[in-house]
Amino acid sequence: MAKLTYRHAVARGIAQEMRRDDSVVFLGEDVAAAGGVFKTTGGLLEEFGGRRVRDTPISEQAILGAAMGAAMTGLRPIAEIMFADFFAVCWDIVANEIAKMRYMTGGQITLPLVIRAANGGGLRFGAQHSQAIENWAMAIPGLKVVAPSTPRDVVGLLAASIRDPDPVIFLEAKSLYAVSEDVEDGEIVDTLGTARAVRDGGDATIVALGPMVPKACAAADELAEEGIRCEVLDLRSLVPLDTRSVLESVARTGRLFTVEENPRLCGWGAEVSSIVSEEIFGDLTGPIVRITTPHIPLPSAHALEELALPSAARIAETVRKALAS
Amino acid sequence: MSAIKESLVPPDEGTRLNLYRSLVELRYFEKRVYDLFLKNLVGGTTHLSLGQEAIAAGFGAALREGDYTLATYRGHAHTLARGVPMAPILAELMGRGTGLMSGKGGSMHLTSVEHHVMGSYAIIGAHLPIACGTAWSAQYRGSDQVTVCFFGDGTTNIGAFHEALNFAAVWKLPVVFVCENNLYMEYTPIGDVTAVPRPAADRAGAYGLDPVTVDGNDPDAVYVVAREAVGRARRGEGPSLIEALTYRHGGHSRADPAKYRPEEEVKAWLARDPIPIYRQRLIADGVAASVLDEIDRWALDAVDEATEEAKAAPPPGADLLLKDVWADGSATWRN
Numbered sequence A: 001m002a003k004l005t006y007r008h009a010v011a012r013g014i015a016q017e018m019r020r021d022d023s024v025v026f027l028g029e030d031v032a033a034a035g036g037v038f039k040t041t042g043g044l045l046e047e048f049g050g051r052r053v054r055d056t057p058i059s060e061q062a063i064l065g066a067a068m069g070a071a072m073t074g075l076r077p078i079a080e081i082m083f084a085d086f087f088a089v090c091w092d093i094v095a096n097e098i099a100k101m102r103y104m105t106g107g108q109i110t111l112p113l114v115i116r117a118a119n120g121g122g123l124r125f126g127a128q129h130s131q132a133i134e135n136w137a138m139a140i141p142g143l144k145v146v147a148p149s150t151p152r153d154v155v156g157l158l159a160a161s162i163r164d165p166d167p168v169i170f171l172e173a174k175s176l177y178a179v180s181e182d183v184e185d186g187e188i189v190d191t192l193g194t195a196r197a198v199r200d201g202g203d204a205t206i207v208a209l210g211p212m213v214p215k216a217c218a219a220a221d222e223l224a225e226e227g228i229r230c231e232v233l234d235l236r237s238l239v240p241l242d243t244r245s246v247l248e249s250v251a252r253t254g255r256l257f258t259v260e261e262n263p264r265l266c267g268w269g270a271e272v273s274s275i276v277s278e279e280i281f282g283d284l285t286g287p288i289v290r291i292t293t294p295h296i297p298l299p300s301a302h303a304l305e306e307l308a309l310p311s312a313a314r315i316a317e318t319v320r321k322a323l324a325s
Numbered sequence B: 001m002s003a004i005k006e007s008l009v010p011p012d013e014g015t016r017l018n019l020y021r022s023l024v025e026l027r028y029f030e031k032r033v034y035d036l037f038l039k040n041l042v043g044g045t046t047h048l049s050l051g052q053e054a055i056a057a058g059f060g061a062a063l064r065e066g067d068y069t070l071a072t073y074r075g076h077a078h079t080l081a082r083g084v085p086m087a088p089i090l091a092e093l094m095g096r097g098t099g100l101m102s103g104k105g106g107s108m109h110l111t112s113v114e115h116h117v118m119g120s121y122a123i124i125g126a127h128l129p130i131a132c133g134t135a136w137s138a139q140y141r142g143s144d145q146v147t148v149c150f151f152g153d154g155t156t157n158i159g160a161f162h163e164a165l166n167f168a169a170v171w172k173l174p175v176v177f178v179c180e181n182n183l184y185m186e187y188t189p190i191g192d193v194t195a196v197p198r199p200a201a202d203r204a205g206a207y208g209l210d211p212v213t214v215d216g217n218d219p220d221a222v223y224v225v226a227r228e229a230v231g232r233a234r235r236g237e238g239p240s241l242i243e244a245l246t247y248r249h250g251g252h253s254r255a256d257p258a259k260y261r262p263e264e265e266v267k268a269w270l271a272r273d274p275i276p277i278y279r280q281r282l283i284a285d286g287v288a289a290s291v292l293d294e295i296d297r298w299a300l301d302a303v304d305e306a307t308e309e310a311k312a313a314p315p316p317g318a319d320l321l322l323k324d325v326w327a328d329g330s331a332t333w334r335n
């Protein structure tokens, strides 16, 4: 057991898998010699050498194309896209090629690859370096979408993603890189598509993802002091989606709140809401409420960014009001 | 045409007969696809290689089993030239369950992993970076597999081309990029939209590569250039970029009557049709016409047989609809 930051958990997860499987390779911009612009991948070059840990030119299409070609011919590449916003310059390779290749070829091609990216806001980087793009990825059939909220989950879900035979978009919360917790020594391998209850309660279900999980927990703690008990579910992956846990929880509490960092339209909460209302409408005791970033590009100034992103206070207030009415 | 070191060593007679066989096979096949289209038996769209066959045939002959190829939506010829049988390709075009990809890909996405045909790609430029990946994988695994990536002149103006060329050069990847310059992107002459006269060769220097052009209608010349570039890649000497000059006999796709091309230009290039010219050359070099006639007959029979087989095949079963999104065979995204 030792303290592990979310940032260092990335290198630990990659190293764990590179040690056991020689077909795992890692490429990206500034990831090897420099250890990553967020200092998430330090030490990997030293341990595994330049053959397996490779710096690339600023060529996002080439990075992901190379990862795809390598994955379809026997390797298990991990590619880094520095900021998730940069998916916009290589989305063809992701959405048209990687996601569709297996289906289009009648199952001939398998693509065991992971694309990691620093996702989301909270660091005042402005509209082109702060987007939460989980809803982009979730909209494309053929991509798995994973977003850990804790250092331990970074290790376990990254390992699970690397071992998974399908393409995984692995979204690290850049606002959580400095967070640390005690994590056990030894190998950690988690399971994709399993949500986790991180707070128990019977009055409402709050479903959150990635950096919204600690905020939802803080809100739940605040509400608990007022006697409102919320169950907080950390989805951990959007595809596969653990609808069973969500349905089971909402059936018990009767109320559903989703907390999404992505802008409002077509966020994952809309899909979760529609599943809940289609399948257990009768168990609901009040309307489903989505808490999201407004449908705007993210502003840079601290005061404005704070207003835009869902906060613990906004979550608590929304739940409080909804349950009171 | 630029100098190529091995260009003085012409292919032997066996290779040349193989080249001829490949040429006529591709020609008859593409003509049949056109006919089937007119009969409404092939849906969607098709992009034929009529007139450009010598490039796929020349490279096909220069490759070993196990080498990777990636092609474009204009990829029937490149797929056949790797030894993929005709019937499943035709069945794929006709939307049958016995199609090469069970009817789920169509004309633009022919893939046969068994033959190391690692896909045909319909987004301009996308497969050049992907070819870097298959080449990187071969390099990493220490195999001597070479990757060949075919694309058109228009593709040299998209970003992915430049990213891939630089990437392949910096990583010294065993990949050969083959630009089939048929003078037109879709309907626009390539010269109208390109800053240099030779869309690929004139860019080679930017990536530390030699500018190589070849007569893409001459199977011997293509074969020799291919052998040289593939050999370099196999020896670990890095990537090549080859510009093969050619012309498509028909329109860009089946919807295109190609009215934008000057009559004189079309006439001049039809006179340079690779197949009759090659046939005459082989006869002049002592091959009996009867041997070539025999090959012609064989190719036509093969196309006829494949056509009947594909026509007789049933459409794909409904069970295929939700199959093979994921490696476990399912399309399941929730529990």
Ligand SMILES: Cc1ncc(C[n+]2csc(CCOP(=O)(O)OP(=O)(O)O)c2C)c(N)n1
Residues within 6 Å of the ligand: B074, B122, B123, B124, B151, B152, B153, B154, B155, B156, B182, B184, B185, B186, B252
């Ligand atoms: C990114 C992208 N832009 C545009 C198209 C539409 N398109 C299909 S084929 C084509 C022309 C490509 O020309 P070239 O590379 O010369 O290949 P050719 O068709 O001549 O073999 C275009 C513009 C596309 N498929 N992808």
Ligand SMILES: [Mg+2]
Residues within 6 Å of the ligand: B152, B153, B154, B180, B181, B182, B183, B184, B185, B186
């Ligand atoms: Mg062209």
